[in-house]
Amino acid sequence: MPGKWKEIVELKLEGQRFEGHALTLDVLSELIEYQNLVTKTAVELYKRKHPERKYLPHHFEQQTILRFTHIGDGSATLPLEAYFEDGVQMNAFETGPVVEAVELTGKTIECLQQDSPLPENLPKNIIPLFGKLGATLKENEVDGFKEGIC
Numbered sequence: 001m002p003g004k005w006k007e008i009v010e011l012k013l014e015g016q017r018f019e020g021h022a023l024t025l026d027v028l029s030e031l032i033e034y035q036n037l038v039t040k041t042a043v044e045l046y047k048r049k050h051p052e053r054k055y056l057p058h059h060f061e062q063q064t065i066l067r068f069t070h071i072g073d074g075s076a077t078l079p080l081e082a083y084f085e086d087g088v089q090m091n092a093f094e095t096g097p098v099v100e101a102v103e104l105t106g107k108t109i110e111c112l113q114q115d116s117p118l119p120e121n122l123p124k125n126i127i128p129l130f131g132k133l134g135a136t137l138k139e140n141e142v143d144g145f146k147e148g149i150c
Helices: 025-049 088-094 097-114 124-131
Strands: 003-014 076-085 142-147
Touching: 003 025, 003 097, 025 076, 025 097, 025 124, 097 124
Parallel strands: none
Antiparallel strands: 003 076, 003 142
């Protein structure tokens, strides 16, 4: 079914390794971990809102696949996009679990960076997954997520 890619978040990496819009290949694991966090969080949020459903909607996990098509300004800024199919699925996903998962993941990362309490609505089984995020970053490097939901 036709649809569109829509920017939902910006990942900004700062530090000497990222100057001139550069990415080293080991940092790609950060994107994979972020993708994993968003997918698993979206699944848990959907299950929470729909306890009566035995299965996830058709193509649910494919809807959480993120991509970037260029590296933007800043040291290295990656505008991450999600694909939304036209029709009922687009309406459900543009305001549903994928967007909520991105927002919740961003808030959780911010809380972890500031050493403040985690968001109350964060599914408990997702918390350990945050331990892998940032593993490839060095002490003087910073990562940040800026919500870019249109």
